[in-house]
Amino acid sequence: MFSTRLLFRTIRPVSVRLGSTLAFLETAGGQITPASLSTVTAATQIGDPITVLLVGAGSMEAAKQAYKLPSVQKIIVSESEKYNHYLPEEVSPLVVKLLKENSGFKHFLVPASTAGKNFLPRVGAVLDLQPLSEIIKVVSADTFVRPTYAGNAVLTVKSKDDVILASVRPSAFEPAAEESTATSASVEEVDYVKSGNKTEFISEKLITSERPDLSSAKVVVSGGRGLKSKEEFDQLLYPLADKLNASVGASRAAVDAGFCDNSLQVGQTGKVIAPNLYIAVGISGAIQHLAGMKDSKVIVAINKDEEAPIFNVSDVGLVGDLLDIIPELTKKL
Amino acid sequence: MSSKIRILVPVKRVIDFALKPRINKTHDGVETQGVKFSINPFDNIAVEEAVKIRKHNKGVVESIHAVSIGPSKAKDVLRTALAKGADTSSLVDIGSKELDPLAVSKILKKIQEEQGSNLIIMGRQAIDDDAGQTGQMLAGLLGWSQATNASKVTINEDMTVEVEKAIDGGVEIVKAPLPLIITTDLTLNEPKFVTLPKMMKAKKKPLKVVRPEDLGINLESRLETVSLEEPVPRKAGIKVKSVDELISKMKELKAI
Numbered sequence: 001m002f003s004t005r006l007l008f009r010t011i012r013p014v015s016v017r018l019g020s021t022l023a024f025l026e027t028a029g030g031q032i033t034p035a036s037l038s039t040v041t042a043a044t045q046i047g048d049p050i051t052v053l054l055v056g057a058g059s060m061e062a063a064k065q066a067y068k069l070p071s072v073q074k075i076i077v078s079e080s081e082k083y084n085h086y087l088p089e090e091v092s093p094l095v096v097k098l099l100k101e102n103s104g105f106k107h108f109l110v111p112a113s114t115a116g117k118n119f120l121p122r123v124g125a126v127l128d129l130q131p132l133s134e135i136i137k138v139v140s141a142d143t144f145v146r147p148t149y150a151g152n153a154v155l156t157v158k159s160k161d162d163v164i165l166a167s168v169r170p171s172a173f174e175p176a177a178e179e180s181t182a183t184s185a186s187v188e189e190v191d192y193v194k195s196g197n198k199t200e201f202i203s204e205k206l207i208t209s210e211r212p213d214l215s216s217a218k219v220v221v222s223g224g225r226g227l228k229s230k231e232e233f234d235q236l237l238y239p240l241a242d243k244l245n246a247s248v249g250a251s252r253a254a255v256d257a258g259f260c261d262n263s264l265q266v267g268q269t270g271k272v273i274a275p276n277l278y279i280a281v282g283i284s285g286a287i288q289h290l291a292g293m294k295d296s297k298v299i300v301a302i303n304k305d306e307e308a309p310i311f312n313v314s315d316v317g318l319v320g321d322l323l324d325i326i327p328e329l330t331k332k333l
Numbered sequence: 334m335s336s337k338i339r340i341l342v343p344v345k346r347v348i349d350f351a352l353k354p355r356i357n358k359t360h361d362g363v364e365t366q367g368v369k370f371s372i373n374p375f376d377n378i379a380v381e382e383a384v385k386i387r388k389h390n391k392g393v394v395e396s397i398h399a400v401s402i403g404p405s406k407a408k409d410v411l412r413t414a415l416a417k418g419a420d421t422s423s424l425v426d427i428g429s430k431e432l433d434p435l436a437v438s439k440i441l442k443k444i445q446e447e448q449g450s451n452l453i454i455m456g457r458q459a460i461d462d463d464a465g466q467t468g469q470m471l472a473g474l475l476g477w478s479q480a481t482n483a484s485k486v487t488i489n490e491d492m493t494v495e496v497e498k499a500i501d502g503g504v505e506i507v508k509a510p511l512p513l514i515i516t517t518d519l520t521l522n523e524p525k526f527v528t529l530p531k532m533m534k535a536k537k538k539p540l541k542v543v544r545p546e547d548l549g550i551n552l553e554s555r556l557e558t559v560s561l562e563e564p565v566p567r568k569a570g571i572k573v574k575s576v577d578e579l580i581s582k583m584k585e586l587k588a589i
Binding site for chain 1: 348350353354356363433434435438457458460461462463464465466467468469470471472473474476478479480481482484495498499500501502503504505506507508509510518519520554555556557558559560561562563564567568569570571572573574575576577578579580582583586588589
């Protein structure tokens with residue numbers, strides 16, 4: 001792979017090789033997040049060499065991982081603690097400076113995580129550029145596909161901007177795999193860029209779980225209003241999820257009814273996921289919810305209402321009482 | 334800075350959230366003829382929050398202004414906002430044109446300047462284009478603090494604002510002085526229904542129509558729609574009768 005790229009670089013005339021892509025990668029505990037690895041994949045599809053940007057605590061640690069990612073030519077790092085919580089008021093001035101000073105950047109990509117979606121439009125406004133949200137496909141360097149209307153329409157859109165800003169929907173791109181040989185990427189440390197920020201980070205409460213992260217889990221067991229109570233939600237779903245080493249998700253109705261935390265919500269307004277197996281338990285299948293899971297490889301629906309719209313998208317459906325079915329399924333797996 | 338809060342609430346008229354949109358014949362938009370339109374659900378929550386802030390913080394909110402950018406029919410969503418408790422409103426009448434979030438934020442900046450607003454509360458995304466950008470872009474243009482996906486808003490004694498935000502994996506709390514832009518998460522509040530008497534009264538509240546050409550903003554789109562298509566439908570699945578059948582089918586599909 002390394003030698004192929006080297007060859008690729010030498011035969012390509014320099015005159016047309018002016019563009020490069022800047023990709024913002026998020027880290028957690030010194031590791032590049034899976035959503036960010038998907039962003040790298042989207043960046044490789046644009047075809048230009050990639051510069052990655054890592055900021056905040058642990059970014060130097062994560063840079064070691066970035067070395068091994070395909071097409072990465074340069075790694076820009078700032079370990080300033082000001083960037084620790086990715087406050088958009090702090091991150092934006094740094095990105096604006098990088099994009100302004102280096103006219104070689106033709107694209108700037110971020111993962112469509114809450115952090116990425118929080119600061120990307122702010123950068124766009126300051127630079128007078130119109131970002132693209134949640135791209136799911138790269139058609140060409142200026143044309144991309146993104147879902148609209150809760151995934152009921154697929155929009156192919158061409159950007160006329162000089163620098164194209166886009167957030168990348170993680171579920172639409174495989175996470176980039178680390179290569180066995182490190183690339184020859186250079187590392188550049190950059191200083192904190194003064195921001196005039198007045199927003200203060202106070203605290204965060206993260207739902208700690210032994211389970212795989214919902215966004216990147218291979219199997220997701222998801223519950224809806226059909227589960228009637230928080231007790232039922234906990235007692236039926238978690239043992240099943242444990243059996244399958246699955247992450248637990250929920251419909252908006254389940255969140256609103258207080259069965260579980262908001263951060264578990266799957267849908268247009270929650271997380272958009274595409275696991276290998278999605279088991280929808282007591283979920284009717286409103287368009288809002290389908291927008292978040294209909295790209296799953298295999299969808300299993302268990303619902304007592306045989307008319308529920310979820311059966312229109314499920315590969316395997318079972319009509320019946322959840323109180324009987326789920327414990328039996330858990331036992332037999 | 335005045336110690337009074339002047340709230341601006343941008344609202345968008347969108348195809349009702351319960352409807353499944355149909356793609357038009359020319360594949361560049363969705364059918365709008367005979368389709369029910371409503372206030373964007375997140376914007377409804379934003380209006381509700383503005384009214385709640387006024388109610389829970391006696392005397393600190395000087396005014397609530399609602400603004401919409403859209404066709405003349407968008408007056409409907411402004412009436413909803415007025416009926417819910419906004420004092421005044423304006424419609425930037427752009428006809429059937431659709432604007433990029435960048436152009437929308439440039440217009441909103443003008444409205445903010447005109448209104449002297451120091452707190453802007455708006456939906457985190459419109460359910461039609463699903464961009465989720467305008468609040469952040471407006472914050473960028475104005476150089477203000479921003480708190481997106483708010484699930485709780487508290488105005489402190491010293492006029493700083495504490496916002497609990499929904500983030501990936503949990504919640505985050507930030508604090509910022511005014512001026513500030515807040516975008517709403519679905520869990521922020523539960524909007525009340527608008528009663529008919531309130532709707533009638535709202536007809537007497539101010540609704541100013543603004544022509545976009547008077548604002549002196551270039552509204553040209555940076556994005557060109559190449560096509561709009563239906564997503565590829567999933568292949569029809571099967572229904573099984575028992576848990577055993579379900580398990581064997583899942584194995585067959587290599588799902589487990």
